[in-house]
Amino acid sequence: MIAIACDHGAVALKEAIKAHLTQRGLEYKDFGTDTADSCDYPDFAGPAAQAVASGECDRGIVCCTTGIGVSITANKVRGIRCALLSDLMSARLTRQHNDTNMMALGAGVVGEKLALEIVDTWLDTAFEGGRHQRRVEKMMAYEEK
Numbered sequence: 187m188i189a190i191a192c193d194h195g196a197v198a199l200k201e202a203i204k205a206h207l208t209q210r211g212l213e214y215k216d217f218g219t220d221t222a223d224s225c226d227y228p229d230f231a232g233p234a235a236q237a238v239a240s241g242e243c244d245r246g247i248v249c250c251t252t253g254i255g256v257s258i259t260a261n262k263v264r265g266i267r268c269a270l271l272s273d274l275m276s277a278r279l280t281r282q283h284n285d286t287n288m289m290a291l292g293a294g295v296v297g298e299k300l301a302l303e304i305v306d307t308w309l310d311t312a313f314e315g316g317r318h319q320r321r322v323e324k325m326m327a328y329e330e331k
Contacts, residue, residue, distance in 0.1 A: 188309075189243035189288075191217035191234035193227035195251030196293035199301055203247060206302050212309075215243055231256040235263035238287050246288040247305065253292035260288050264329050267322070272296050277304045281311035283318045284325075 188207060192200040197219065207214050217234040219225050231248040238246040246268070248256035253270045260268035268288035269280040272295055280286045289308050291301050 187243045188212055188214040189217060189234040189237045189246035190214050190248070191219075191230040191246070191256070192249040192293075193219060193230060193251075193256070194222050194225050196249035196291070197222055199249050199291065199293040199298060202298050202302065203249070203305055206305065210306075210309075227255045228259045231259040232263065235260040235266045235268070235288060239263050239265040244287075245309070247291070248288065249291045249293055251292060251294040253290040253295060257288075257290035260290065265326075267325070271304050271308065272300075274303060274307050277307040278311045281308055282314045283321075285313040285318070285322050 190200060190203060204214060204216065215237065218230045227250045234246045234248055237243040248260055250256045257268045257270040260266050266288055267284055267286045268290055269284065269286045270290045271277045271280065272292065291304065296304065
């Protein structure tokens with residue numbers, strides 16, 4: 187189950203991602219928004235991140251115009267490792283090395299075709315573990331300080 191959310195600046199991209207997930211046979215839970223009316227991205231990215239942190243959803247995808255606000259919001263939730271992605275190499279490496287459980291996209295930064303390729307790369311790449319596990323554990327330990 188993939189949590190998905192956006193603000194008013196990324197509704198079209200969120201809808202394209204939802205259609206793409208459906209084509210891939212993946213389930214998602216949509217945390218909104220559904221209109222281009224101005225809104226506050228934390229109201230949507232926050233609940234999506236909480237769903238991933240709680241285990242209700244396995245991973246999450248959040249979008250806004252730049253991806254910055256939604257990624258910062260998601261990373262405020264304990265247990266979330268959200269990467270702002272705009273290229274395929276980062277999408278692959280953030281899964282392999284950082285075991286990210288959420289990704290953020292900027293609808294005004296990447297086009298739909300590239301965004302869907304980033305989604306596929308991120309979803310299809312496994313965490314390597316090994317030396318990277320130790321680093322992820324050290325990173326997440328900062329939530330306890």
